[in-house]
Structure formats: structure tokens, C-alpha cells
Amino acid sequence: MKETKLSSVIDVISMGPFGSDIKVDNFISHGIPVLNGSNLTSHKLVENSFKYVSLEKANKLGKANAFRGDIVITHRGTLGQVAYIPYNSKYERYIISQSQFRVRFTADLDPVYFSYLMKSDYGQKKLMSFKSHVGVPALAQATSNFKRLELRLHDIINQKQIAAVLSALDDKIELNNKINIELEQMAKTLYDYWFVQFDFPVASTSSATTDTELVEVTDKHAKGYKSSGGEMVYNAVLKREIPKGWEVKRLSEIANITMGQSPAGTSYNQDKQGMMFFQGSTDFEWRFPTVRMYTTAPTRFALEGDILLSVRAPIGTMNVASTNCCIGRGLAALNSRDGYNSYLIYQMNYFKKKFDYLNSVGTTFGSLTKDDLYNLELVYPSKEILINFEKIVSTFDKKIKINSLQNQELASLRDWLLPMLMNGQVRVGESDGEGLGLVAESQSYYNK
């Protein structure tokens, strides 16, 4: 490793366009994507949502175009964001924003390695060394100061090895997330088809009015109940037709509901004293919340597997408790009285559309009270269909949980390794048998 002045490994460096170069009316629905801060939240480009400009406009913007292999850095606003554009990115080129600059390195500095390096404390401190201390958070004279930075860098072979170790972990995390989303989509599709459209499967041979026979969803001969003429009855409460024999119930009849209550503020801590505690939806993630707060005086409890529902703004956001925990007044915990927790998750998801709607009409919708929650009305399927649904979807949910837990482990492994790899404490070489306990330990995570 040796101190290297960045200017010696930079091929091209350029600032984003002037604000006046891209105006709101330049944005169109497709074309060349324009990056903003939300695209730079990870070590590589996050390609969730974009605004676009026309090809013609992009061509005029010259140096504000960024390509695969480039690094994009925020110089104003949320400082510290560094991401590279991967070689398999969705688009071939991007336009960087007025708050960003982009760098292309020579063959002596690997962009993947560099963006990981900048994630370490060492890298962040170097980058912030030219932060300006007046006005909005910004890096002063970003490009010229950046060129002058001196960083300890590995040689190119080690760079690529380090990048490969860390990328493998991140790729796995990304993949697990993709699998989870697929699984959830699949479960939603099934829920909608069975319980909104009422085309739950009935055997082609039996008469459509009985639903006692269990039919596998994979049965190619199964028919949908409603579309094959199953009997429907108008329900005055829900103001729509529901399958004969199904009941309209209140949420409190099918679910155990615990309204949260906040423990005394003095009992809160972040030093793992007492019980895990969630005040509201602040720590919510895609499905399982991150653990941050603890309380030594827990009041109301959610059990492992319970649905955690936010009852204050934003109302209706949901997560699932990965262990027993304490819930504050911003949350309610729910589980199925009859053991159909997966069904309940997607049923609540359906209600979420209702909450979203209420939030979107802009009415003061303060909070969801106990009464509001208890009295939500739903159409409850017959037991056989519930068992059938649960059998299929609970396996999805189990897989989602395993993937999520695995991701937490992978992320903490990555965060633990990253600084040591960067400062040379740990190096990547040929395996010689002795070495880390780490290897043996980590293997257990990945034996599926």
C-alpha cells in the first residue's frame, strides 16, 4: 500500500451541470436518466427511480454525462455519498445532477474498490477534509480539492481482490432482497386472486358450490370459484358480492390486537439494556425492523412473528417482529387467533391500501384508534381455503425471514471486514489452511 495522489490516477473528472441547464420542464417520461441523491445511497448505483431527459438534451450536457465504471460523488447536500456505475447497469449512460461530480479513474484504481474505500471511516474523513463550514453542507471546490487528495491505496491486484470479497457479500444481499420481493409479489397475487377476485381453486370435478375439497394451486385442472360460476351473495355491510358461506367479520374477531403503550422515557437506552423496543415506524425496514432502542421498563409486548402496524403518521406502515419486543404508542401488534399469520399479513396489506387512500385524500387522519382498528370489516374465508392458503404462503414467509436474517449477518460481516481490509490488517491471498476462525464461523451462515 502506498500514499497516492488522486490526480495521478484520474482519467476524467467533471462537475455536474449548472442548475439552469436542467429545468423542470426538461424532464420527460423516458430517455436518459438523471441521477439524484437517492440513487447514491449504496456503494453502487441504486436504480429504483429516475427522471429522464431527451437524448438531444443529454448530448448538449457534455461532461455531465456519466458512464459505466464512473464514480459519482455528492458535493452538496447529503455529503459522503459515493457510488460507482456498475458494468451491468440498467442504462449505458446517466446525467449527473448539479449537486454531484463524476470521476473516471485510470486502470490503476478500481472503481469498486474505491467506492468501498470511501465507505470506510478513513475514506469518509479524507473526503470531508475539504468540507466547507459556511452555508449549506458542501465540499468546497470539489473537483480541484478531490484531485489533491492523498490516499493509501492497495496495488491494483489487491484492489480487485478486496472488491471481489466485498461485492460477493453485497451481491448476495441484493439477490436475497430480489428473492424476497418476488416471493411477496407472488403471495400478493395469490391473495388477490383468491380473496379479492374470489377465484380460489375448486376441483374441476366437484360441484362449484362445495369448497371442502383441498385443491393445490399447482393443479392445472383447478378452476376459479367465481369464474366457474360459484354462488355469490350480496353483502350489505361490505356493499359487494362475496362467496356463499363466507362471513363478514371484524378484525378483532380474527386477530389478537395489542395497542402499544410507551414506557417511561427514562427507561430508553441504546446499550441493549432490557428489552428491544419500537416506539413507532422509525426503524421499519422492508419487513423486519432494525434494532436500535431498548427499554428497561417494557409495558406492552409483541411476540415473534406478530405484525407491527403503525397507528400514527404514516398510518398503516407494517413490519413483522423478528423476536419478542416491547411496542410504544405508535404501534399495534397483531396475530391471527386461528394461526393464519401469513393470511393476516396479506389481509393487512389489503387494508393498507385503505389507509394509503385516507392519507392521500389529505384529510387530517390523526391516528388510528383502537376502535378504528378493532372494527375494520373483512370477509373471512372458509377454514379449508385458509388452511390451503397458509400452507403455501407460510413457506414463502419462512424463506423471506431466513433471507432477511441472512442479510443482517452478511451486512454485519461486510461492515466488520471492510475497515480491516482497507487498512491492510486483513489481506486476501491464497488459502493456506491456517488463518481465520472467521472462515469456519461464517460457513455456517451459508449452508442452506
Place this chain on the structure above:
Amino acid sequence: MTHDIQFITKTKSLIDNLKSVCAIYGLGNDGNEFKIITQVFLYKFLNDKFRYAVKQEMPAIVEDEKKFSKALRDLPEDDYQFLLAALDPNIPRLQPEHLISHLFSKQNDGDFAKLFDDTLRQISIQNAEVFSVKSFTGAKDILFDELSQFISDSSQRDAFCKALINKLFEFSFEEMFKQKYDFFATIFEYLIKDYNTDSGGKYAEYYTPHAVARIMAQIMVPESVKGAKCYDPSAGSGTLLMSLAHQIGEENCTIYSEDISQKSSNMLRLNLVLNNLTHSIPNIIKTNTIAQPYYLESKFDYIVSNPPFKLDFSDFHADLDKDAFKKRFFAGIPNIPKSKKEAMSIYLMFIQHIMYSLNDNGKAAIVVPTGFITAQSGIEKKIRERLIDNGWLRGVVSMPSNIFASTGTNVSVLFLDKKADNQHIVLMDASKLGNTIKEGKNQRTVLTTAEEDEIISTFNQKEAVEDLSVVVSKEEIAAKNYSFSAGQYFEVKIEYTDITADEFATKMENFETHLTNLFAEGNTLDQEIQKQLKELKYERN
């Protein structure tokens, strides 16, 4: 119409001229400038109105315009009294020497300032019955101050009054009275715009936007009425009352008002004069409506109010908690908080006062902070319960945010009606309407005329419009914890399009293929990770 626009321009330039006279004599931004401008303008208005009325009454007198004041002076005393008696009670009683033309001819005499002040004082005294604003104790304030006294350098006073009289002499409003055109409402705003601000500290004179005032009036009074008693317990400059009076017809109503601010009371008087409501001036009371109600035992047909929302009333908090007020403040009085006393919800006192002041057929429209319509406990909830249980709520309209330029608080308008149809209560969420415009530093929302009409007609027709309004019964409101928020009653439509069995099968197959690929990729990655980790070595230095 072009004539009107020309006239407005001329009137505005008269006001501007008066302001520039004040500025030249060093009264710009002086607290007294407002008094001078409004009182001089009022003098001019009364003068022209008088001339107009006299000419209507005795066409013979006007044969020679130039000799008008002389002709008046030449009338025998009895004839003059007879003439005054014949005039409409709204017309001020003036003597020939009170007229601007008279002062104009005397402007070069010595002690002109004294003559000017004396003239205005005499007008005040002679018209005290009709033109005075009373306070709670019954003390009457006078129409005109001794304006020249505001100039501290006495040697400048003559010149100052002379400058004013010359500006007033330039043109006449008389043409305007011939037409039935209410342009004085526009002029009123122009006149007070520099003085009606919300920077008054404890007492903030928020100005109710016209759109809100019009909506309130047109929803309250859908059909014609006669002899209505209209009241505003926190009148300010009277926008809401004027709008209401205009809707009912100025000749069909009497106005009553209370307000604690002297300045507001003066503005309101001017507003009444300009709007042909002079007969209601004696009903303007300058008082603390909550602690010292003048109209405590009066009951009214129509009440409008945009009360102050928050105000420190700890000073007279104790005075309210007495037996005489028990029935009036049935829901209670907000406690005095330990800190932030300025945030005490005084509007709750006004709502209760208004409910108490309605007669058996009474109707009211009250501007409240939107938080009121959903609050889960306390006085707010008690008031809502009372309104529903008694069947007094006709409906609620929640306004868009920033409809008031001066406050960011979201507001709603409550419509009370003692004879309300409590099976069809209209709850409306208009918060999505309006266009946002920039006004100085502030964002403001402006409703278009079409949107105003939509709100009014939807409300009056009791229509349920998707995402805008619902029509509910009092039982339904009670079941929803007495919430007045339309959003809580909206039918939620979740869009769903049916798919065919084949589409479903294809979709599931796609999921399956995706997952198979992802799982395979996962396996490869698992091996890759294990291989990578094996290669890590800890450096022992």
C-alpha cells in the same frame, strides 16, 4: 363599466394623494396616519352623500351647481329643518358651513386648522346618535378626532389642513351614488390595506379572505330573508358581516358586532358607512366579548365569526368561571398552561358563546382550526357532542391549507343551524382545491370562482361527491367518535381488475421461473463467498 374603472382609479388616487400629504407633513408610518386618512375619507364620503341626497330631495336647488352651498345657506331655518327631516336616516345631518366647498372657500383665512377641526367636531356632535361606536360601559366615541392636533408643529397645521381640503375638493363621488354599484367595498380594502396587519402582537387582526366570506354567506343564506339580526362576536374590520349583509340585502338586516380592538371598531364603522349600513353603527360595541359580553342576553338569527384561535387570556380566566356563565360555557374553559400561555385556545370560548347566542331558528358559520374537528377529548369533543346530540350541525367545510395569507394553520368552517336536517349532515373536504400562488414570502391558496360555486352548490344541494363530500346522519357521526372530518367517512374504493385463469397461471409460472433462476444464482454466490472468505488472512505484524 369603463366609467366604474375610471372612477376606482380616481378614488384610489385620492387616497394616495391623502397619504402623500401625510407623508409630506411627516406622518408617514405614524400611528395617527391611519386616523387621518380614514376620517378625512369618511368626511369626504359623508359630504358627497349629503349633497347627493339633498339634490334628490330638492332638485330646484341644484340649478346652479356652483351656488349649491350658498343656496343651502339662503334657505330659511324652518325649510332647512324640513329638508333634514325628509332625508333618509342614513344620511348625515350637515349644515351649509360643514361642506367641503365652504371650507375650500375659507382656506386662506387665518386659523384655518381651527376652523377645520371645529367643523369636524360639530359634525361629530350633531350626528352622534347615528355615527357613534359604543364601548361596554356605554361610553360613546366620536366620529372625528381633532386631526390637525396630530401635527406637533403648530405653525404647520394650517398648511396641512389646507392641503387636505384641496385634495378633497378635486372630484366628487356623487356620480357613483346614482348607480347601484358597490364599488366602495373594493375601495375600503384599498383604504385600510396598509393598516390592517397581523403584526399587532397580542391582538392579531387576521383578515378573512373574500372567498371564505362569500362561501360562508352563500351557504348560510340560500334563500331570501327579511329583518334578520346578524351578529359577529369578533368582527374585526367586518369582512364576514359585510359579505353576509350583502347576501341578505343591506336593507333586510341589522348588524350587531363586538370586538375588543378600537382600531377594528373604527374600521368597521367606516365599512358600514361605505356599505349602506349606517343604521347599524350604534350596534358596534367595543368590548371584550368573552369576559364582558354586551349582547349576552340577545339572541340572533345569523352569526358569523372568524375568532382568534389562540390568545393568552389568563388575565381574565378567573372572571369566566362564574355561575352567570355556567350555561354559556357548558363545555368548560381551557386551563391556564404553565408555559406557552399565548397558545390558549380562546376560539373554544367563542364557539360556546356563539352557540349560546343563537335564537331558536339561528344559523351560524364559524372559522375554526381544522384540529378542532377531530380532537379526541376535552372541550373540543364536548362541543362536538353537544352539536350532534342537539342536532345543530348542518355541515363542515375543511378549507385548503394556506387559504389565509397570514397563518399556516389549516382551517375549517362549521355551519350550525338550530333547525338542521340531522339525517343529512354535509361534511366536505375542500383541502385539495385551489391554486397555489406566491404572495411575498408566503404561499397562498386561491380558490377559483368555479371552485367556490362547486363548494356552495354541493353543500346546499347536500350532494355526496367522490373525494370531496359525504352526507351522513347524526348517528353515523356519533358512531365515529363525533369526528367531523369528511375523510373518515369516504367510501374507500380499491381498484381491482379481474384476471383470467390463464393470466393467473402465466403470472405464477413467471414467478416460478424467476425464483428458479434466482435460487441458482444464490447457490453460485454462496460458493463464491465461501471461496473468498477462505482467502482472507489476518496480518500479524
